[in-house]
Amino acid sequence: MTHVDASAEAPPSTPALASYPLLTTVGLFMEAHAGLTASLEHRLAEHCGATGQSFEILLRLVRSPDHRLRMSDLAAQTTLTASGLTRAVDRLARDGLVVRQACAEDRRVSYAALTPAGEDQIATALPVHVAHLAEIFEGAFTADELSSLECLMRRLRDTLNPAAARASAPADRPAPLEG
Amino acid sequence: MTHVDASAEAPPSTPALASYPLLTTVGLFMEAHAGLTASLEHRLAEHCGATGQSFEILLRLVRSPDHRLRMSDLAAQTTLTASGLTRAVDRLARDGLVVRQACAEDRRVSYAALTPAGEDQIATALPVHVAHLAEIFEGAFTADELSSLECLMRRLRDTLNPAAARASAPADRPAPLEG
DNA sequence: GGACGATCATTGCGCAGGCAACTACTGTCG
DNA sequence: CGACAGTAGTTGCCTGCGCAATGATCGTCC
Numbered sequence: 001m002t003h004v005d006a007s008a009e010a011p012p013s014t015p016a017l018a019s020y021p022l023l024t025t026v027g028l029f030m031e032a033h034a035g036l037t038a039s040l041e042h043r044l045a046e047h048c049g050a051t052g053q054s055f056e057i058l059l060r061l062v063r064s065p066d067h068r069l070r071m072s073d074l075a076a077q078t079t080l081t082a083s084g085l086t087r088a089v090d091r092l093a094r095d096g097l098v099v100r101q102a103c104a105e106d107r108r109v110s111y112a113a114l115t116p117a118g119e120d121q122i123a124t125a126l127p128v129h130v131a132h133l134a135e136i137f138e139g140a141f142t143a144d145e146l147s148s149l150e151c152l153m154r155r156l157r158d159t160l161n162p163a164a165a166r167a168s169a170p171a172d173r174p175a176p177l178e179g
Numbered sequence: 180m181t182h183v184d185a186s187a188e189a190p191p192s193t194p195a196l197a198s199y200p201l202l203t204t205v206g207l208f209m210e211a212h213a214g215l216t217a218s219l220e221h222r223l224a225e226h227c228g229a230t231g232q233s234f235e236i237l238l239r240l241v242r243s244p245d246h247r248l249r250m251s252d253l254a255a256q257t258t259l260t261a262s263g264l265t266r267a268v269d270r271l272a273r274d275g276l277v278v279r280q281a282c283a284e285d286r287r288v289s290y291a292a293l294t295p296a297g298e299d300q301i302a303t304a305l306p307v308h309v310a311h312l313a314e315i316f317e318g319a320f321t322a323d324e325l326s327s328l329e330c331l332m333r334r335l336r337d338t339l340n341p342a343a344a345r346a347s348a349p350a351d352r353p354a355p356l357e358g
Numbered sequence: 359g360g361a362c363g364a365t366c367a368t369t370g371c372g373c374a375g376g377c378a379a380c381t382a383c384t385g386t387c388g
Numbered sequence: 389c390g391a392c393a394g395t396a397g398t399t400g401c402c403t404g405c406g407c408a409a410t411g412a413t414c415g416t417c418c
Binding site (some may be wrong): 020021023024025026028029030031032033034035036037039057074079121130133134136137138139140141146148149150152153154155156157159161 | 199200201202203204205207208209210211212213214215217219220225258307312313315316317319320325327328329331332333334335336338339340
């Protein structure tokens with residue numbers, strides 16, 4: 001943040017650079033994402049002992065039957081690959097927030113299941129998180145704007161990830177979370 | 180993507196889980212971001228030899244006077260820290276796309292400057308990138324929706340990162356890019 | 359029943375990036 | 389001038405993650 005404005009009046013030395021409106025919109029989108037992620041991460045770290053990753057995993061688990069999920073399902077619900085998820089769950093297990101459970105019907109699969117400590121953590125973190133979200137979004141937007149934001153985001157998501165859209169539509173409630 | 184719907188009708192075992200609309204909106208936002216990033220990255224890798232990071236750096240450079248920028252300014256314009264940027268520029272330099280230039284007035288600073296090869300690369304990549312953006316956004320949204328999307332994104336960005344907002348407003352053209 | 363392709367999870371390897379420590383240099387103040 | 393605080397950039401160390409390979413298991417088809 002030293003002197004960003006140095007580039008403020010950068011004379012476009014290449015003609016092709018002149019104002020692509022979409023580039024600006026997407027740039028704002030990216031900046032908004034970065035800012036939001038940073039803010040959420042910061043608040044989460046401060047008030048609960050959670051990282052964004054761990055928060056998301058715990059949240060997915062607490063929403064699931066028996067507070068557990070197969071590794072592969074968990075991976076499908078996050079941005080992580082199977083290998084990334086294995087290690088993320090390793091860390092959560094090391095911290096005592098989840099345990100791995102074997103599956104009797106299919107001995108290849110293993111479940112990640114919340115421990116009581118994990119349930120406590122997510123129970124603490126979730127309200128903080130939601131309050132933080134409310135603070136940000138209800139401060140910046142009217143109710144109308146919020147619903148059109150949701151609509152636009154859904155459309156964009158559906159365009160970019162038809163699979164998630166289809167998975168979401170039927171039950172209309174696997175309600176995506178966040179990263 | 181195996182059977183995500185497993186969680187589709189997850190009976191919320193904790194009452195507090197019932198529908199936080201904001202959580203859904205933010206979740207969609209995060210999913211849209213992930214999808215967009217993946218799509219852009221994919222297209223960029225396919226048609227130019229560029230990663231999202233390198234593309235952004237090259238784009239910042241080509242927009243700047245003399246096609247060069249001080250390391251710290253470049254860092255301020257990206258999501259990278261100074262150290263991350265040092266290494267990113269190392270990679271670009273290794274690939275011959277940028278060179279480091281010393282600064283006569285202040286011998287602490289070094290510039291990252293585009294080489295002709297770097298200019299070629301960004302000149303190739305930018306139109307591809309913009310076309311891809313157009314394909315996605317103009318396919319999914321009307322012109323009105325696009326402008327309200329930009330407005331909403333700008334408001335969110337400004338809320339989350341007042342510094343960027345201030346840097347942006349006066350000259351109203353350091354036009355944020357993307358990550 | 360046994361072989362085979364598919365699926366689930368894990369692990370080795372390599373890269374990317376943040377933090378903190380470090381060097382080099384600048385500008386200021388006594 | 390000399391000390392010193394602040395700034396620019398780099399580097400060591402560590403973490404986190406994706407890809408590809410692996411081991412275990414399942415389902416199917418002959």
